Amino acid sequence: MEPRFSSVPRAEGRQNLKVLVRLGLIVLLGIVTLGSLIRAGTAWQSGDNTMSAVDVEKALPSFLRSGSSWAFQDTSEVGVDDVNTENGASVQIEVHEASLDRAQEEEEEDEREMRELELAKRHDLWVEPKRLNVDEVCKRMFGNGYTNIVQICNGEKASMDCWYSPTSRGAVCEGSNLVVDPSLIAVAPGGEPASSVSGRDEAAEIPVYKKGALKMDCDLPKEAWDPEMLAPHLKLVMSSVASDIKGAVTAQCTSWEEKPTLFVTRYEHADVYSAVADWYNTYQAQQQLADGEDVNLVFLDGHPQGPLDEAWSSLVGKRVRHVKSFSSPTCFRKAIFVPVGARGALSVTNFHDVASCKRVPQVRNFANAFVDRIIADDKALTQLADASKRTKPLVLVFLRNPFRPAQVLKNEKEVIASLRGLNFADVRLEPFDGLSFRECVALVRGAQVIVGIHDAALSFILFGLPGTTLVELQMPEYKGLSYYDRLSQFVGAAHRVVSLPPPEEDSLHQLPPAKLTTAISDAVQVEVAI
Template identity: 30%
Template sequence: MNRRTTLLVRTLLFLFVLNSFSLFLYFITHKTSSSPSSSLQLKKPRTYLTPLSHQTHFSKPWPILPSYLPWSQAPTTAPPRSCEAYFGNGFMRRRDLLLSRGGAGWFRCRHSDTLRSSVCEGGRLRMVPERIAMAKGGEDLSAVMGRREEEELPAFQNGAFEVDGGEVVDREFLVDKKFLDEYVPRGGIDRHTMRDLIAKIRIVRGKDFQCDEWIEEPALLVTRFEYANLFHTVTDWYSAYVSSRVTGLPNRPHLIFVDGHCAAPLEETWRALFSSLRYAKNFSGSVCFRHAILSPLGYETALFKGLTEDIDCYGAPAQELWQNPDDHKTARLSEFGEMVRAAFGLPLNVHRGGKPLFGHNILFVRREDYLAHPRHGGKVESRLSNEQEVFDSLKSWASNYKGCKINLVNGLFAHMSMKDQVRAIQDASVIIGAHGAGLTHIVSALPKTVILEIISSYFRRPHFAYISRWKGLEYHAINLAGSHADTGTVIKELVDIMKSLGC
């Protein structure tokens, strides 16, 4: 018993040191970059700033994550195409575009040569919503049926965002095309909203920097595209999480959606992950940020790039990588999955080993018809034409299985809260389902969870095989000749999986 207690104490100390180290780095890097030097601080404070209100909101602390490893802010370069670089710990090439002078604003970007994107941040940055053309956002779905996507994505006018340049301003715009092409390349994205936002940032003199509202705590600016699709939304969640860690924020930032999408069920997770949530167009006037971070598009994460690039990475425990770093292994996706579970208050000290006391849960992730966004007719594509037959056969098989107790869980996610969906994933020994966005939840699965994907010949895509590999999960696939699955084949595959689990 003493040995187990000692091991527990050492583990807790290890996690405490890692989180403390990250917090220390934040204060060191931000003290030198976002504040004036000591000699400048002796100057008389400027009196021409007249903000109408200073908003102070509670910021949620970061949870202690078992798979957490420090996120480097050192000006070194992660090995190109290494797993650390692919999964976000490689935004190392820093460019200061505006240095703080006399308490004025500042702006910088960190570029990842591997992901070909940048995390940018600035201080004393002003957003002028009336210069952003888009829908208000956050409306009830029933009120905006038929609205076009073009109305929901932002179109920025010059000066939609402005930064306080102090008493002397030597140029109108913060960046030029050369910088954009190098640090925020368009790539294969037709409408790169973050590039367009940065391109329109103007530098204004301090006396012209007037604010109707101030946000004192760090704020994360996010533009979503396919916000109703779980896979694409997870790429946005991951990008936002990485941006928060790369910039060394001591607490979870507040979110500002710089888009005009209506309210959607997936916002439940956005609110759980971060400190608060508001829409850019919901502000009544200009709003100024003491510290704003611009999150890269979800299309620029490894989760999306892995569909077209060979990302040679494999999931491994964080403690193993802490002692023996390996450019072909990663714990970042497991860390993120723990973050999602912790955001919903689910336990992180759950370990699966041996036969569970109440039996093994086999979670069958179902696809359903549902109304997702203003342009959605409520019909999903058929990935498994006899899904109900397969489920009924599995239900009969599970109830008569002799090896051990099996609980077949009907994963009707469209009728479940996000917390309940994540809980079902956490409680599952085996996750089975046809290829579809709902399987993206495996990012939150526990180690030793087994994945069985049924793949129609019309949808042979590697999304979930890759996520399983990057998390170190055992993965199996049944490739169909069409969209109809043979129930006997599915059951045979599950029997083999259960035997491998000692059942």
């Protein structure tokens, strides 16, 4: 595996060089000081047996005189090297406390550096494909970009460390031997049928943490960590950590959750765009800190059931719980706190930085793994996703958003009749709300052309194959937005825009059918350069 930080070998070299330089300086300092004191003693014995403190100081090299790390002081005690002065007092050369303090600080700094090196070695990011032909910013955004260590808690029995990515402005945290106390987390239970919580304030579904919500047997750092590195939600989570260096926290644990556990906070649980960004961050954390092994997942939020819940189960396995489902403090051997979607590689706020990232290997790895888990052991879904078995290219059309009447075409029936006349393709007209999540993923995987009005559902293009074309019916207010364009290029798909005219008096858009059929015909006949 590629080292977590590429600077580790060089950092070790610098550390070794620093030690050698210090040893050399100590030896040189001893030789020079000894020679100076011998000269001072010779002058004292050959003279009138008197020598002032000033004379002694002059006999020493300049870097050992007053104001340096050494000093002279009157004393009545016999020192290691006493020198008589004119008034009979004794001058003793001794180490100044400031010198000892600096030496101790340097030693502590060395220990911190060595710990960071060890952490860097221990935490490899997920394996990047050997053939990675993208620029450095793409690598850091989608893969190995977590370079800044934020130490939350350190001890022999427990620890919590976070890594910040300056590229995505997100952070991921890992804790060992952690106790989570759900009684100190104010949030709705979560996982209820949506109909049973109709009218509930959504703010109640976002967690609020009290001190001690997370407990660990470790030392909190003396210096405060930068909260901006863990914004927006991880700084709230990590601020709740309470420590006990005597080991009283984990001593109360009678059982442990041994599998690595991912802790996820969803700010939007039913929106496909937000979910895709959360899924990618979760998969990335699983690969980099859990080595891709089976994990458990705990939602820290309190959202009710939603249409995308089955995707989470497919992504990480069947063990998905809400934090409020734990009836008492629960002990975890390994806890991984996932960054929110808004602070990750697929956040729209980062898309201007990745305009050059095309067919990104890490995104392809994620999409392939996700689709495999979604359609695994389902023969019907596997057939839907297999484009090679089709005699005609599949054109998948999502024409409406039932939750937004303004996104329904005024001449929808006319457009549908025109699409049904395309004899060169297998056209499937599907209402997005009429498909299960798994069916939608399988159809997108098997389609050559996907058509839809600008909507979060177009985020499913991320699960399409390279060479797929996304035809976006774009309303005037969304002109210039590059979200679906970026998602398409990440997977090696093409993106075409069919602009809709301004809405009429009834707020509906009318689409000339020939405009859409021409775009589909071009997409089927033109191969995407890969």
